[in-house]
Amino acid sequence: xxxxxxxxxxxxxxxxxxxxxxxxxxxxxxxxxxxxxxxxxxxxxxxxxxxxxxxxxxxxxxxxxxxxxxxxxxxxxxxxxxxxxxxxxxxxxxxxxxxxxxxxxxxxxxxxxxxxxxxxxxxxxxxxxxxxxxxxxxxxxxxxxxxxxxxxxxxxxxxxxxxxxxxxxxxxxxxxxxxxxxxxxxxxxxxxxxxxxxxxxxxxxxxxxxxxxxxxxxxxxxxxxxxxxxxxxxxxxxxxxxxxxxxxxxxxxxxxxxxxxxxxxxxxxxxxxxxxxxxxxxxxxxxxxxxxxxxxxxxxxxxxxxxxxxxxxxxxxxxxxxxxxxxxxxxxxxxxxxxxxxxxxxxxxxxxxxxxxxxxxxxxxxxxxxxxxxxxxxxxxxxxxxxxxxxxxxxxxxxxxxxxxxxxxxxxxxxxxxxxxxxxxxxxxxxxxxxxxxxxxxxxxxxxxxxxxxxxxxxxxxxxxxxxxxxxxxxxxxxxxxxxxxxxxxxxxxxxxxxxxxxxxxxxxxxxxxxxxxxxxxx
Amino acid sequence: xxxxxxxxxxxxxxxxxxxxxxxxxxxxxxxxxxxxxxxxxxxxxxxxxxxxxxxxxxxxxxxxxxxxxxxxxxxxxxxxxxxxxxxxxxxxxxxxxxxxxxxxxxxxxxxxxxxxxxxxxxxxxxxxxxxxxxxxxxxxxxxxxxxxxxxxxxxxxxxxxxxxxxxxxxxxxxxxxxxxxxxxxxxxxxxxxxxxxxxxxxxxxxxxxxxxxxxxxxxxxxxxxxxxxxxxxxxxxxxxxxxxxxxxxxxxxxxxxxxxxxxxxxxxxxxxxxxxxxxxxxxxxxxxxxxxxxxxxxxxxxxxxxxxxxxxxxxxxxxxxxxxxxxxxxxxxxxxxxxxxxxxxxxxxxxxxxxxxxxxxxxxxxxxxxxxxxxxxxxxxxxxxxxxxxxxxxxxxxxxxxxxxxxxxxxxxxxxxxxxxxxxxxxxxxxxxxxxx
Numbered sequence: 001x002x003x004x005x006x007x008x009x010x011x012x013x014x015x016x017x018x019x020x021x022x023x024x025x026x027x028x029x030x031x032x033x034x035x036x037x038x039x040x041x042x043x044x045x046x047x048x049x050x051x052x053x054x055x056x057x058x059x060x061x062x063x064x065x066x067x068x069x070x071x072x073x074x075x076x077x078x079x080x081x082x083x084x085x086x087x088x089x090x091x092x093x094x095x096x097x098x099x100x101x102x103x104x105x106x107x108x109x110x111x112x113x114x115x116x117x118x119x120x121x122x123x124x125x126x127x128x129x130x131x132x133x134x135x136x137x138x139x140x141x142x143x144x145x146x147x148x149x150x151x152x153x154x155x156x157x158x159x160x161x162x163x164x165x166x167x168x169x170x171x172x173x174x175x176x177x178x179x180x181x182x183x184x185x186x187x188x189x190x191x192x193x194x195x196x197x198x199x200x201x202x203x204x205x206x207x208x209x210x211x212x213x214x215x216x217x218x219x220x221x222x223x224x225x226x227x228x229x230x231x232x233x234x235x236x237x238x239x240x241x242x243x244x245x246x247x248x249x250x251x252x253x254x255x256x257x258x259x260x261x262x263x264x265x266x267x268x269x270x271x272x273x274x275x276x277x278x279x280x281x282x283x284x285x286x287x288x289x290x291x292x293x294x295x296x297x298x299x300x301x302x303x304x305x306x307x308x309x310x311x312x313x314x315x316x317x318x319x320x321x322x323x324x325x326x327x328x329x330x331x332x333x334x335x336x337x338x339x340x341x342x343x344x345x346x347x348x349x350x351x352x353x354x355x356x357x358x359x360x361x362x363x364x365x366x367x368x369x370x371x372x373x374x375x376x377x378x379x380x381x382x383x384x385x386x387x388x389x390x391x392x393x394x395x396x397x398x399x400x401x402x403x404x405x406x407x408x409x410x411x412x413x414x415x416x417x418x419x420x421x422x423x424x425x426x427x428x429x430x431x432x433x434x435x436x437x438x439x440x441x442x443x444x445x446x447x448x449x450x451x452x453x454x455x456x457x458x459x460x461x462x463x464x465x466x467x468x469x470x471x472x473x474x475x476x477x478x479x480x481x482x483x484x485x486x487x488x489x490x491x492x493x494x495x496x497x498x499x500x501x502x503x504x505x506x507x508x509x510x511x512x513x514x515x516x517x518x519x520x521x522x523x
Numbered sequence: 524x525x526x527x528x529x530x531x532x533x534x535x536x537x538x539x540x541x542x543x544x545x546x547x548x549x550x551x552x553x554x555x556x557x558x559x560x561x562x563x564x565x566x567x568x569x570x571x572x573x574x575x576x577x578x579x580x581x582x583x584x585x586x587x588x589x590x591x592x593x594x595x596x597x598x599x600x601x602x603x604x605x606x607x608x609x610x611x612x613x614x615x616x617x618x619x620x621x622x623x624x625x626x627x628x629x630x631x632x633x634x635x636x637x638x639x640x641x642x643x644x645x646x647x648x649x650x651x652x653x654x655x656x657x658x659x660x661x662x663x664x665x666x667x668x669x670x671x672x673x674x675x676x677x678x679x680x681x682x683x684x685x686x687x688x689x690x691x692x693x694x695x696x697x698x699x700x701x702x703x704x705x706x707x708x709x710x711x712x713x714x715x716x717x718x719x720x721x722x723x724x725x726x727x728x729x730x731x732x733x734x735x736x737x738x739x740x741x742x743x744x745x746x747x748x749x750x751x752x753x754x755x756x757x758x759x760x761x762x763x764x765x766x767x768x769x770x771x772x773x774x775x776x777x778x779x780x781x782x783x784x785x786x787x788x789x790x791x792x793x794x795x796x797x798x799x800x801x802x803x804x805x806x807x808x809x810x811x812x813x814x815x816x817x818x819x820x821x822x823x824x825x826x827x828x829x830x831x832x833x834x835x836x837x838x839x840x841x842x843x844x845x846x847x848x849x850x851x852x853x854x855x856x857x858x859x860x861x862x863x864x865x866x867x868x869x870x871x872x873x874x875x876x877x878x879x880x881x882x883x884x885x886x887x888x889x890x891x892x893x894x895x896x897x898x899x900x901x902x903x904x905x906x907x908x909x910x911x912x913x914x915x916x917x918x919x920x921x922x923x924x925x926x927x928x929x930x931x932x933x934x935x936x937x938x939x940x941x942x943x944x945x946x947x948x949x950x951x952x953x954x955x956x957x958x959x960x
Contacts, residue, residue: 048721049878051919062918068721090915094884127908130891153877172716172877175699177887179877 009075024066024077025053035079036088036117038095038202039154040067043259043352045163050154052091052117056081063087085121092122098133098177099203100149108204110217114152135180140170141188143195143209143263148180151205157181157197164260164351167191181205192347192357195263199249208247210267215241223453224251224507226440227265228317228363228433232356233442233509234261238269238434238453245272245434245453253508255517256446260349262357272434272454277415279458282427289427294459294469301426302473304388304409310335311387311407313380313394314373316362319438320447321486322463323364324494325478326392327371329467332476335387338379339368340398354518358443363433367441370496383407392463393430396420413466428466431456437483438462439505445515447497449505528784531801535761537771538745539787542629548664550671553632559677561748565640566685570601573644577747580755581762581769586612586703586740587818587848589836592747598727599645599735607647608731610712610738611638613654613661614696614703617818618870620850622773623741625785627654627661630745631668637744639678639689640751645737648688653708656698665693700874704922705738706730707876718876719922742773763791768835772849776802779809779855794832798853809855813939817847819867820927822934823860843934859954860942864935865893871928882925885916889932896943899951906936906943 006017009027016031025035026042038050046067054063058076063084066077078084095114103109135148158170158181169189173182183189189197198206220239227236227248234257239247248269250261281297282289292300310333312326330337341360348356369375374382380403383389389407393414401420404410412421413428435456441447464486471478480486484502491497496512504510511517530536546552553559565573578593599607611634615623627634634652642650652669654662669691672678682689694712696702702711706720709731730736750758750770762769768790774797777783781803788797798804798811805811814829815821821844824832828842839846854863872886889912892905913929920926936943945953 046721047718047878049880049921051879051881054919065721087915087919090919091880094880094888094915097884097888127904128888129902129905130888130895133887152880153883155878175701175877176872176875177877177883179883 007071011077027071035066044159055079056084095152097128106204113202142190144189145207156200165191166350193349196260211247223451225450226448229265229268230358231360231365231443232358243454245269258352277457278429284425298473301411308388309333311383312337312390314339315393316341316365316368320367323371324490325464325467337373338382339373340379363440429460430463431460436462444517445512446509448509535771535789561751562636570644580750580758585742601646608736609642609647609650611652613741616700616703617848619852620818620848621775631664633745637747649690652693656696701876761789764833765837774849776851778853780853790835792834795830805855812856813854815852817845818850821845821847860939861897865897867931879920881916886928901947
């Protein structure tokens with residue numbers, strides 16, 4: 001947009017130019033000033049009801065709600081003037097009179113916007129000498145528990161269900177200070193995306209039953225990642241405590257998932273913490289698999305692969321880096337690759353453009369196809385008799401296990417050893433996606449990075465690392481020392497990724513050459 | 524219940540002229556009394572001509588805010604290609620106010636006529652009359668009148684045979700005070716929870732169904748036919764003090780007074796004469812103590828203030844209050860002001876829509892404090908807290924319900940502080956009264 005069409009104003013002494021129609025609150029964000037607020041959420045319509053964001057605009061007779069007031073040319077806005085601070089202090093005192101102040105037992109403590117603003121700007125002591133109102137907690141269905149007493153009636157949850165999920169389940173029941181969030185008769189928060197009300201709740205009123213009393217928020221380590229549970233590639237934060245993933249939450253990306261994550265995605269993280277893992281390379285000695293070091297296992301695998309074609313059964317949950325290295329193994333041996341993807345019903349979020357829990361429940365279907373793996377429900381059917389079957393973290397679900405007998409040898413690179421693959425001659429321990437860094441390519445061709453959230457068990461390594469060394473043993477100089485270096489080699493080799501690197505991809509991802517996201521996605 | 528009194532000689536019965544006259548309720552009876560002449564005339568005029576007449580008359584909104592009606596109508600842009608709507612605010616819920624009820628009970632056609640003229644003037648083909656749910660008799664009367672008017676072709680597709688369309692619908696509210704707030708009324712009409720909307724956008728830009736909308740009070744619209752019939756100069760002449768307040772005004776009088784009821788006087792009438800002469804003064808053996816002159820949302824007046832007041836928009840402001848809706852609540856010396864103020868606060872706490880923090884929490888909190896003081900368990904610190912909370916509740920919310928709760932608290936404490944202190948120091952109500960449960 002040309003500068004002539006921009007509106008210039010001063011917020012807390014900082015000059016900022018924004019598009020006409022921008023609210024003072026959003027303009028302040030651009031100026032680096034956070035206007036405290038509760039009911040406002042960038043993804044929802046604003047009722048301007050919490051009255052927390054009232055700011056002083058010079059020449060205006062009254063304080064103005066920053067969340068719904070459009071900027072005006074030459075406006076001078078004060079967010080922290082005495083008048084604005086006094087008013088916010090008042091709002092905070094009102095919000096606290098019926099709030100139980102049970103922070104020590106509240107899951108939201110440490111990441112609570114009421115706590116934050118009261119700490120920063122609230123009154124030092126309350127003036128309430130009368131009993132507080134009490135309402136019992138209520139199970140809202142799905143993963144959501146409503147702790148009524150903590151609710152500040154910002155109605156973000158009601159508006160999310162109405163205008164984003166488009167499933168009218170929640171309401172404001174009663175009036176005055178008797179008002180509570182209600183659930184319509186016979187309904188519950190069972191919508192696939194309903195769990196988002198927990199994240200958008202600014203206080204501890206809506207809690208995840210799954211996460212209930214599991215950890216204090218300040219004990220958590222947070223890692224930017226990608227939800228691996230379908231091909232949408234929603235940006236996520238993995239939260240870990242004592243090396244265990246304990247919660248997955250959305251990370252905002254207006255190009256992909258706005259501010260949201262579906263329930264199927266966010267609740268499917270326990271597999272990342274599995275303890276029945278392969279911890280060391282295993283090599284077959286007679287009728288048993290014995291622990292070995294990497295060199296010995298790599299040498300054994302290379303011996304079996306020498307002169308044979310590799311048939312690679314790959315998991316569509318593997319990174320671009322791993323799948324590309326596997327594709328090089330296929331190429332080197334003149335073999336083939338295939339994969340199977342688990343499916344489920346698609347569940348869109350109607351109020352967000354092009355966002356759905358996708359039918360294909362794996363993170364990198366697009367990448368697997370791109371690197372030459374054939375998507376099929378009978379992945380072993382393509383294997384020629386006498387091929388060396390390389391199973392790359394594939395669970396063999398629904399694979400015809402009898403087919404395994406047609407392979408001259410079975411090599412497993414994986415997190416766990418499927419029962420059906422006990423006949424393997426070599427087994428390499430690999431990390432799962434939470435234990436490594438890498439990239440996925442989503443359904444629209446967006447390449448997105450995920451970072452390591454926990455450490456892998458024992459001697460496990462990423463698949464790309466194992467395959468790289470294996471190729472080295474096969475006489476192909478292919479060893480890379482980091483995921484980003486592997487990606488650089490990939491980007492140099494594949495035109496779709498030309499010019500990309502971990503730096504250019506950043507935390508928001510980057511579209512592959514020739515890909516596009518549908519119009520309507522913010523850009 | 525019939526109409527309880529014959530007009531006092533000092534009244535000016537214009538809107539109330541036919542109160543108590545059952546025949547005026549029917550279309551024929553109404554026509555016999557000069558009804559629908561103004562509508563016929565109006566449909567022959569251009570909307571601009573009507574608006575100019577109303578502007579000229581000085582008519583101001585009778586619902587409480589006193590906004591000039593002609594100017595409000597002129598905000599509606601003709602020819603914008605959008606449907607326009609007229610909303611008639613018949614949700615009269617302001618405690619102490621019951622004038623619109625009588626208009627609708629006795630002269631329903633006066634409102635149909637006024638609404639039809641108003642709709643035509645703002646370029647609307649549809650008028651919705653939003654009637655308070657508890658008003659069962661007015662609802663019945665309005666329903667019958669609208670039906671009759673349709674059957675006679677007075678309104679409808681071809682109103683008065685002029686080819687112009689004016690539809691009038693009667694809508695029953697569900698009994699929430701807040702639905703008398705104009706934007707909450709629109710939400711309620713749309714089938715949503717009656718929550719006030721943030722302004723802007725103002726109703727003239729995006730109101731009912733997001734279309735340009737004007738909302739007028741029953742009494743305001745009922746005055747319109749008289750202005751068109753008699754001319755703006757006639758209406759303007761009914762002004763005794765301030766030239767900005769013209770015409771006649773209905774006052775609903777209740778409380779400790781000899782003759783409660785509805786009275787219609789000209790703007791600028793002396794309030795002292797009104798209370799002592801027209802309404803008959805205090806009950807026998809009693810003295811007036813205080814007056815809330817314009818519905819429960821306006822500041823309480825002491826008798827010194829009330830007796831010095833001239834009854835118009837400016838006159839009430841000059842004496843520390845507001846004309847508001849014209850609901851006069853009178854207290855005599857048997858009343859405990861703490862109890863009365865606690866009762867008002869409880870009303871607002873009950874009716875708060877729960878959107879804005881200050882209102883949702885503030886109305887309930889101030890009620891709890893006031894009730895505690897009333898029980899004799901208050902402290903002097905509570906009075907400071909009440910004034911501080913009232914300040915937080917004024918001018919900070921979407922609508923003025925929160926301000927309305929703060930108003931009697933602030934005026935009550937400042938004007939009757941001795942009664943509050945007597946409760947606190949004596950640890951009981953000196954009048955022996957207790958707050959109603």
